[in-house]
Amino acid sequence: MAVPEQERDRFCRVLHESRTSLYRLALSITRNSDDAQEAVAEAVCRAYERYPQLREKDKLPQWLLRITANEARRLCQRRSRTVPLEDLPAEPAAPERETGDGALWQAVQSLPRDQRETVVLFYYEDLPTEEIARILGTTPGAVRVRLSRAREKLRSILKEGDHG
Structure with missing residues (x-):
């Protein structure tokens, strides 16, 4: 057609x-x-x-x-x-150039895939949880759980980076 x-x-x-x-x-x-x-x-x-x-x-x-x-x-x-994380390029990928925050993007990249996808769609693409659920083939509740767990991990990762 x-x-x-x-x-x-x-x-x-x-x-x-x-x-x-x-x-x-x-x-x-x-x-x-x-x-x-x-x-x-x-x-x-x-x-x-x-x-x-x-x-x-x-x-x-x-x-x-x-x-x-x-x-x-x-x-x-x-x-x-x-x-492996060691094989990721040291130079920031395209998203950092836009946002100016390479440390945050690197932290996002260290998340498990389901959380990484969810964070990218929610924070970088500014999509609502219902739309993310449709895109990823899951429920809005699962999206909120992934976001919550991802935020917790990101806080921990970024905090370690400040003190490590």
Whole structure:
């Protein structure tokens, strides 16, 4: 099914506006810039193929985030690997350049994947818990629990950094 030109333009505009968010989410899952780029590219292809079937076109940004999260997880499972914290680049990744807080981003990267995804979507993408639950395929209550646990861990990590 072909995408009409007006809809194609809308898709491209929303994609352009969401590119940083998609990359940041994929990076928080894969912990590797190349893998994050690959996951985003694959997600964009899948989304474009299925775009004509999307009923609520105003939900396109959230839909793109969900597909990106799924693609990043799928890529990690396919590669079946984990990246030790020691292998993370010492130079700040893209999100720190935006926020100016590399220590916080590094702390976020040390969280377990489910908490990392949730923190990125809540604090960096400013999404409500209900929307995060839809994107991650869980309940709003689970999202709130993940956020609470993540905040607790982040406080501990950042406190150690101040005194360590």
